[in-house]
Amino acid sequence: MTIYVVNPNSSQHVTDGIDKAIDPMRAASLVPIEARTLTQGPPGIETQAHVDGVVAPLLEHCAAFENDASAFVVACYSDPGLAALREQSARPVIGIAEASILTAMTFGQRFGIISILSKSVPRHMRYVGAMGVMDRLAADLPLELGVLELADETRTFERLKAVGEALRDTAMADVVILGCAGMTAFRTDLEQHLGLPVIEPCQAAVAMAIGQVALQTTR
Amino acid sequence: MTIYVVNPNSSQHVTDGIDKAIDPMRAASLVPIEARTLTQGPPGIETQAHVDGVVAPLLEHCAAFENDASAFVVACYSDPGLAALREQSARPVIGIAEASILTAMTFGQRFGIISILSKSVPRHMRYVGAMGVMDRLAADLPLELGVLELADETRTFERLKAVGEALRDTAMADVVILGCAGMTAFRTDLEQHLGLPVIEPCQAAVAMAIGQVALQTTR
Amino acid sequence: MTIYVVNPNSSQHVTDGIDKAIDPMRAASLVPIEARTLTQGPPGIETQAHVDGVVAPLLEHCAAFENDASAFVVACYSDPGLAALREQSARPVIGIAEASILTAMTFGQRFGIISILSKSVPRHMRYVGAMGVMDRLAADLPLELGVLELADETRTFERLKAVGEALRDTAMADVVILGCAGMTAFRTDLEQHLGLPVIEPCQAAVAMAIGQVALQTTR
Amino acid sequence: MTIYVVNPNSSQHVTDGIDKAIDPMRAASLVPIEARTLTQGPPGIETQAHVDGVVAPLLEHCAAFENDASAFVVACYSDPGLAALREQSARPVIGIAEASILTAMTFGQRFGIISILSKSVPRHMRYVGAMGVMDRLAADLPLELGVLELADETRTFERLKAVGEALRDTAMADVVILGCAGMTAFRTDLEQHLGLPVIEPCQAAVAMAIGQVALQTTR
Amino acid sequence: MTIYVVNPNSSQHVTDGIDKAIDPMRAASLVPIEARTLTQGPPGIETQAHVDGVVAPLLEHCAAFENDASAFVVACYSDPGLAALREQSARPVIGIAEASILTAMTFGQRFGIISILSKSVPRHMRYVGAMGVMDRLAADLPLELGVLELADETRTFERLKAVGEALRDTAMADVVILGCAGMTAFRTDLEQHLGLPVIEPCQAAVAMAIGQVALQTTR
Amino acid sequence: MTIYVVNPNSSQHVTDGIDKAIDPMRAASLVPIEARTLTQGPPGIETQAHVDGVVAPLLEHCAAFENDASAFVVACYSDPGLAALREQSARPVIGIAEASILTAMTFGQRFGIISILSKSVPRHMRYVGAMGVMDRLAADLPLELGVLELADETRTFERLKAVGEALRDTAMADVVILGCAGMTAFRTDLEQHLGLPVIEPCQAAVAMAIGQVALQTTR
Structure with missing residues (x-):
């Protein structure tokens, strides 16, 4: 079981930054923590259209990990799809904002x-x-x-x-x-x-x- | 120029109901008012995933009418895509909620x-x-x-x-x-x-x- | 039937300014729009006493136009008499504030x-x-x-x-x-x-x- | 110097009731307390028009007592004229609501x-x-x-x-x-x-x- | 290092209930979790005087554990002393309310x-x-x-x-x-x-x- | 019967300042007003621990004056013990904040x-x-x-x-x-x-x- 931290934009260097940010917490967690990139997302989430547009691929992405997930973290400060993912998943769902x-x-x-x-x-x-x-x-x-x-x-x-x-x-x-x-x-x-x-x-x-x-x- | 009232679900009978609701207002408007169905939408908007999911096709639908539009009305009580459509369009954008x-x-x-x-x-x-x-x-x-x-x-x-x-x-x-x-x-x-x-x-x-x-x- | 825009102070030049402000909207309205001066009002509405004091003449003024009115607009940024006029009139009543x-x-x-x-x-x-x-x-x-x-x-x-x-x-x-x-x-x-x-x-x-x-x- | 409690409706029996309500407080006050009737007011304050309409006579009534007043109390639960009387008077002005x-x-x-x-x-x-x-x-x-x-x-x-x-x-x-x-x-x-x-x-x-x-x- | 969960009343059976409530979480925590009783507290915290009164002994109790504490939890639904303990301690301090x-x-x-x-x-x-x-x-x-x-x-x-x-x-x-x-x-x-x-x-x-x-x- | 104004810190010069502040009001009050020092308080109330800590002695102090008190005033801008004293006393209790x-x-x-x-x-x-x-x-x-x-x-x-x-x-x-x-x-x-x-x-x-x-x- 893993805590999946999903960066909903497609920029791997952003995901790397997130990974680095949370790395010290791994030693304090019994559960593995994995930062992932939503490759279907735009390079950056800059408009409301981006925020709304990543929800469908994000839901699909997370559905594939539902059985292995301890929890999901949506790692964009607009918390895209937070309410929708909570409706879809039986796991804790956390938005960074x-x-x-x-x-x-x-x-x-x-x-x-x-x-x-x-x-x-x-x-x-x-x-x-x-x-x-x-x-x-x-x-x-x-x-x-x-x-x-x-x-x-x-x-x-x-x-x-x-x-x-x-x-x-x-x-x-x-x-x-x-x-x-x-x-x-x-x-x-x-x-x-x-x-x-x-x-x-x-x-x-x-x-x-x-x-x-x-x-x-x-x- | 036309006021486009877009039903973001694909059910024509819902659009017909909306059309009937607003019909008495046509006589009081100098601008034609047209109710449209977003055929790419789900039959009904019942979940947050539906709300978020219709935004992309709705934006595309409205973009095609931008030049002919006096205004857009998003006709679903969750106001899907309201903020995004306001960013995209130069016309007044109104949500029914x-x-x-x-x-x-x-x-x-x-x-x-x-x-x-x-x-x-x-x-x-x-x-x-x-x-x-x-x-x-x-x-x-x-x-x-x-x-x-x-x-x-x-x-x-x-x-x-x-x-x-x-x-x-x-x-x-x-x-x-x-x-x-x-x-x-x-x-x-x-x-x-x-x-x-x-x-x-x-x-x-x-x-x-x-x-x-x-x-x-x-x- | 007319939309009456009532300036509750007695300064005609203020009414003229209001008339000029709304003039471009006449072409977009099926209903005539008329700016009127409340001659019983003070030259300017500067105190709370002015705000409260114009309500009675404003109500009287509007009552005389009730049958011809499509709507009333109270054109002072303190919205004097808005609630009272709504109680009195069967027409839409709008305050500018x-x-x-x-x-x-x-x-x-x-x-x-x-x-x-x-x-x-x-x-x-x-x-x-x-x-x-x-x-x-x-x-x-x-x-x-x-x-x-x-x-x-x-x-x-x-x-x-x-x-x-x-x-x-x-x-x-x-x-x-x-x-x-x-x-x-x-x-x-x-x-x-x-x-x-x-x-x-x-x-x-x-x-x-x-x-x-x-x-x-x-x- | 006196605390004037002004009933802004013209019903003396309402003023009498107010007087009775506050009577026990007289023994606890160094300042006399006098309940007064605004005879120009309506028999009862039931509409917003009444509320706004009594402000002008109330202000006039209180202006006449300004020099003798320790304070004014506006004794109607809509607090008619409270803000206006505060602008007019140098005394404490209290509304019952x-x-x-x-x-x-x-x-x-x-x-x-x-x-x-x-x-x-x-x-x-x-x-x-x-x-x-x-x-x-x-x-x-x-x-x-x-x-x-x-x-x-x-x-x-x-x-x-x-x-x-x-x-x-x-x-x-x-x-x-x-x-x-x-x-x-x-x-x-x-x-x-x-x-x-x-x-x-x-x-x-x-x-x-x-x-x-x-x-x-x-x- | 330990997470101390302090019951600020002196009733051991309340502490036992708290201990039972949190017991399943021990397997999910790398840090030991210990429920403690504030023996100087009243048998139950029922009045605002109780709430305020337990703050001083609670602060003293927690000060003694500061060096061994990973975090403190104040386990009474009035969160007594939460703000004070946060001022005193360098550890995370959580109130149950x-x-x-x-x-x-x-x-x-x-x-x-x-x-x-x-x-x-x-x-x-x-x-x-x-x-x-x-x-x-x-x-x-x-x-x-x-x-x-x-x-x-x-x-x-x-x-x-x-x-x-x-x-x-x-x-x-x-x-x-x-x-x-x-x-x-x-x-x-x-x-x-x-x-x-x-x-x-x-x-x-x-x-x-x-x-x-x-x-x-x-x- | 007396209005007791209790300074919950132990600094007499603060109490003296309070006394001076309220002195002009004595002529306007039928009830004597007495400023008192809570000698068990700290010299100044600077932390939340001070605020919470003075409640118990403050309650005790005021309990001793309950029978002689017309009202209590808690004279510290954090209003320490206000809710607790209101639960304890049958008199009006006022906090300065x-x-x-x-x-x-x-x-x-x-x-x-x-x-x-x-x-x-x-x-x-x-x-x-x-x-x-x-x-x-x-x-x-x-x-x-x-x-x-x-x-x-x-x-x-x-x-x-x-x-x-x-x-x-x-x-x-x-x-x-x-x-x-x-x-x-x-x-x-x-x-x-x-x-x-x-x-x-x-x-x-x-x-x-x-x-x-x-x-x-x-x-």
Whole structure:
């Protein structure tokens, strides 16, 4: 039995990043954890059409692993197909956005989200609203960096620090969420810089999956 | 130029019902209104997988009409693809669930929703939450009738009255929404029975589409 | 039958501005649209006493047109008498503040309001609260310009741009509402400057009125 | 200096009831408390038009007492003119609906409101929404008794008990508000019957006025 | 290193029940899990004074285990000392009420809580409000059974079924939480009876603790 | 009979400051008002452990005065023991944080809170959430001054002005609360500087206590 962490875009380097993010957790899990790539997905999930469009292949992908799965983690910050996969599967199903927010709610009272681009913010706001936790949101602020700019790690970290400070000092966040699956490498440094807990969503989701696998033993 | 009302399931009789619901509005619209069937859709939209799964064909269907469209109406109470179609199209895009709720907010202070089945209620609740209008919701209560039972109009109307009374008298709703595209025939009688305005969502959506087409003239 | 747009203050030039704002919509409406001045109103509606005080003459004014009216629009951003007029009239009754907010909720996920003066903000906040849509509000920020300053169009547009940018970049609004009946002339330029939809409330209200007139045909 | 409790309807017997309700508080107040009738008001405030219509004469009435007033209490459960009177007067201005709710929030965690008629409930809901305290509301349920039925005290008390029990046992209210200025006589008996605190709004408002008069000494 | 589950009342049989509830999870955890009794606590935590009073001894108790602890679980449905213990300890600290609610938010959209007594409901409501998740609450309804009645398992299960049905059918809950640490034995049967997931809070908390222990490996 | 204002920390100079703050209200109260020090409390209440830890001695302290008390005021901005003392005492029990917020809700529509340190903000947020009034909060911003810095009155007032301006101009607060028991001396000057009402919480609480003592006469 395995916890399957499914990256719903087709970029293997994103899956590799997710794998690296969750690797330290393997020693703390009795169940193997496997990061997989949804090869039918688009290279990146950037629009609502992408979010909705990956649901059908994602469901098919996961159906094939249902018998071997301890749990599924959907590893994209828009949590595509989360509700549909929960209807389909008998296993625990965790989305990284939902898990990051629920985890943040145990680390602080007001969570801030760092998004890549401002055009994702309305999608996040619909989701935070659907989760019914808008009163816990400090703010969701974007790095506003394009793909090329993100490749510049120094520049990215400068923006992470600036946005994190705005969340902490102006929006009064006391916990910060990295609102994207690909910023793991900065988590520790940002946490140290801000003096606040910083949540990496894939890690938070795998943690919740490990817990819910244990919870299944009681059912 | 035409207002396209797209039924995202493949059942022509559902499209016919929608067409009948909106027919009286044609005389009040300068723009033709056409009800269409998404033939690639499932016969009915009953699960979250159906909701997500129709988005891709719906987007394709609407893209083909973009140049001729004054506006699009998505005619399924789960508003599948609403956000994605808004990203894709330059025309006003209206969903019948969203429109019914916004319209109800001008007819009363607390809206009640009548759903077919209780299993739709969590999906609706996520949506009402994403819309940020939970404080205006009186309750969402199901008829809990299967397809065969719905074919019995007498029985359906009895349940509509009973659920409508519960919304009015226990949940204190002062406006009621038919939470499904196929209950138009009962609207007037239910309104009279309850003494409260009853909103049929396809009609509310077409009304809003007619208005937003007019609004486009100012832009 | 006519859609009556009633300016509840006695300033004819305000009515003229409203008339100009909605003029392009006449070609898109089967029903004539007439802007009227409530001559018994004060020259401007600046205090809560003004808001409450115009209700009685407004009701009387509209009662005289009830038989000829397709719908009424109350054209002041405090929506004076909206609830009372709805109790009195059998026609659709639309307020420009409510309509602008409901319309904005179909154009974006977080609406920002641009007010003239900060002293209007608490009144708006009571109203947004009564509408139950506080979770959709990004912020309501004032131009803080007096009557003389408003007469300087260059200065006014500078402030509109600055406040719009604050709503977009700090409060993360993705749709902006002009929180006053008299700023129509700036709508298009501001929309272009901000790269976000900008809602003019009289236009939004007339759009909704046109739609609800069509909706009446189904009842 | 006097605390003026203004009944905005013209029925002297309502004012007499208010006077009786607050009479025990006179011994606990250093400031005289005077109940007054707004003779220009309607015999009863039953519609939104009544609510809005009494504001102008109420403002005029209170302006005449401004110099002698320690505080004003608006004694109608729709709090007509509360915001306008606060703009006009330099004295503390208390509305009985607002005061009853704020007071209830110190007596319990979920307040229930007993209204006379269901048609008042939407007006109350707008107000609870404007106050931003919807999460503290258990429910607002009506007696649904007409004027003649209210004259029958036995029947009225039976309904008060039934509605109070529904608020306590179904809506889980732990404090109950009498949502009308004229039910003082039942307060103690209802409190005893329900085993929950029952708030009479005129008394709550006068209490708050006495407190705010004392608070003025610090300013 | 051990996950310490601390029962903050002094009743060993309650600790034994907790131990039994979480026993199946031991096989799914790499870390030992130990249930402990706070011998300085009262026999039961029934009042707010009890809740506040156990915080100091609980903090002292946990401080002694800080070096050996992987995580702490506070096993009383009022989550006494949760915020204080989080300030004191460098380990993950989980409260069973918070964990049950966050877990329920992944199992359904509207959670219902079954309390023992109605007098606990206001305390729970303060807590659900502080968590900012009131919009996800269907209702919190009491069994209203005293200690002797709770000893009668047949009667208790009858009440659990009746209250569970009310949560499901009237309040439209789609997930139910046992709002007390001592009802584990009924969980499976109640889940089967209702056809909804039923959350036992100690199990949910231990699951979350196991997950957060794994999460610590990334920090 | 006396209104007891209990400072739950052991610092007599804090009690002296409270005494001075409420002194002008004595002339407006028929009941004596006495400020007392909880000598068993810590010198200052700075952590959640302090908040919870003072509850037991506070309850004991107040129990000894129950027969002589008209009302109790808990004079620390974390309102320690408020719920517990309400369960224990038959007298009105007022907390300065709750009272300041409820009073602010009658002075303006959006209250801002000025805290001493940012680490108090999450605690305040839990409390505002538990009160269910998050929609009325503009923001809670800290002075971020340590004990020594607070001793410098000039510097403290500079920060009070700066934070008050941020609350007024950025967060759009129209009423400001001093979120601490020890800033009375600055209230009037800050009010004048900001042009907004500024609430001192001990004064607001004593005002509410005076009112509720009068309210007791009706019960």
